[in-house]
Amino acid sequence: MMAWRLEQRGGRDSLDVLFDGRALLDAIESSLAVLVVFAVTVAVLSCLRPSTRPGQ
Structure with a gap:
């Protein structure tokens, strides 16, 4: 998810986005x-699943 968000922010070939603090924080927050x-x-x-006990 985070890699997808970084790609959306900077494009596939942009390595500068990896070092841009705000874009990285946005990707982490969304992830x-x-x-x-x-x-x-x-x-x-x-919690909603009925409990199953061995032997019943």
Whole structure:
């Protein structure tokens, strides 16, 4: 996700974007937001899943 965001900000051939602090921080923030959404989704789904116990 972060590599995709960096490519969107600077283009495929622009290595300068890797050293531009703001673009890197933006990519990290957007990737972190996606990671948080995935983590919350997994937590909610694991709470909603019926528990299975061995032997029942």
